[in-house]
Amino acid sequence: MATEREEGDTSGHEIHIECRKIVVPVPTELPAWAIRLRNERRSRLWSQKTMATMLRNAADDETRPSLPSLASIQRYVRAYEASDHCPGELYATLYCRAFGMSHEALFGDDRADPVGLPTEHDAESLGAWIATTNVSSEGLLHLADAAGALAENHSRRPPIQVLADVTLLHDRVQKLLRSGRQRLWQTHELLRIDSDLLSHACLLLGDLERDGSAKAFGRVARQLAQEAGANEARAMSAQAKTARWMGCLTESADLAAEGFRRSPPTSIRILLAYQEANAAALSGDAARARQAIGRAEHAAASAGEDDSISAWSCPVSRQAVFAISVALRNGDPDVALRGVAMADMSWSDAPSPPSTRTTWAQIRIGAGIAYVMKGALDSAAAEIAPMLTLAPEYRIATVTRYLAQLDQRLSQRRFLHSREARDIQGRLHEFKAAALPLHVTEDK
Structure with missing residues (x-):
């Protein structure tokens, strides 16, 4: 309570004036992460504008175009250091890069932002996050x-x-x-x-x-x-091939059939139908093989001519490989030889051997098997002779496994005393022995 006399008052009475204490609110202490952002910047003698530049430079080439203007980033820096809001995922990452610090060291565990009304910055940050891509x-x-x-x-x-x-x-x-x-x-x-x-x-x-x-x-x-x-057609085609090589013939045929049903009307559809036919024939299901061959031929007629030699294409020469394999499995060498002629016709203007060396080698082997089935060993030897010059790096399983079928047929009882059969077999063994070793380690 304070006592004072009013100026000009001569009555001698005192006037009592009550003074109330005025409380000025003290700012709440900044969170540790905001203090660290400010202190790390100042320790490098960077202004807030320089900090904005460093954040922008920390972004990769794909992210940088999606960031806002330098002036906007500078406003973000000011707001972060005042703890108006904390950096989101994108700007937290940019800060870590700019300072060369880990996320834990820079932000710790106290980066929780108090619940409040969403701000313009929140929207802009979200937009930048949506647009961010590497x-x-x-x-x-x-x-x-x-x-x-x-x-x-x-x-x-x-x-x-x-x-x-x-x-x-x-x-x-x-x-x-x-x-x-x-x-x-x-x-x-x-x-x-x-x-x-x-x-x-x-x-x-x-x-x-x-x-x-x-x-x-x-x-x-x-x-x-x-x-x-x-579309899963390519993956299913690859799976069908693997299953066939592993002896899972029914699984191979089923995978190819399912892939055919799911595939678009492109070359892969032809390939899958022939894969089903081949696996079915190898498993002894001749009826299924014939049906699949019919689907393959219909798909080929619908797709038109295909000159591509992609892993997923099925040009005439590749169709012939499958047709020959099915015919041989069904015991019909004459049909197989018609497939050989079909393939050779498709290569009439190509160099010898054509660029599709492994397909060409399979055709030659198929022709050799067909002639062995007919007992014409001289013709078989003539067919496979060019293939035996194939470079070692192309003597792959697709070729050597097919060649094993020819070797097996030459070991039949009827050729037991044939010097020509032994001569062909010797050349086949030399061919496989000269293949390059495979520098690929199988997973255990």
Whole structure:
């Protein structure tokens, strides 16, 4: 209570004036993360504008174009240091890069933002997060083209070389999927591309007699296609081939049939029908094989001429390989030889051997088997002679396993005392012995 006399008051009375204490609110202490952001900036003698520049520079080439203006980022810096709101995932990452600190060291466990009304910054940050991606549309197109080019070169280059390139491209796709984030449609496209790559790897591993690894890669390739919402036909074609080489003939035929039902009206549809026919014939189901051959021929007529030599194409020469195999299994060498003539006609303008060396080798072996079935060993020897000069790196399982069938037929009782049969067998064994060793380690 204070006492004072009013100026000009001569009455001698005192006037009592009550003074109330005025309480000034003291700012709440800043959270530790906000203090650290400010102190780390100041320790480097950076202004808030410089901090904004450093945050922008910390973004990768794909993210940087989606960030707001430098002035907007500077406002974010000011707001962060005042703890108006805490950095979201994107800006927290940029801060860590700019300062060279871990997330835990910079933000700790106290980065909880008090519940409040959403701000303009929250909306802008969310928009930036949605637009953030570590791959561009052009990058996706490049990856898809690269995968397609590898499939086109499937028969032109030694499989162990193609497999090395497929593996490198698969690693690039996986790095994108695992090390950043994409828009949803971009993630689906990366998964689809990787499915195609692993399907191709499955084929190549089978060619290199790595059936266990091939089976695993085929299974994952199909899972990727399912996750991407993409067509599974290529993965199922690869799985059908692996199952056939592993002796699971009914499974192979069923996989091919299911793939046929799911496939678009393209060359892969023809391939799948022939795969079913081949597996069915090998299992002794001649009726199913004939039905599948009919579907294959109808699909080929509907699709038109296909000159592609992709891993997923089925040109006339490849159709002939399957037709020959089915005919031989059904005990009809004359039908098989018509298939040989069909393939040779398709190569009439091609160099010898054509670029599809392994397909050409299979045709020659098929012709040799047909002539052995007819007892014409001289014609069989003439058919396989050019194939025996195939470069060692192309002497893959697709060729050598087919060659084993020829060797087996030459061991029949009727050729027991045939010097010509023994001579052909000796050349077959030399051919296989000269194949390059496979520098691929099978998973245990």
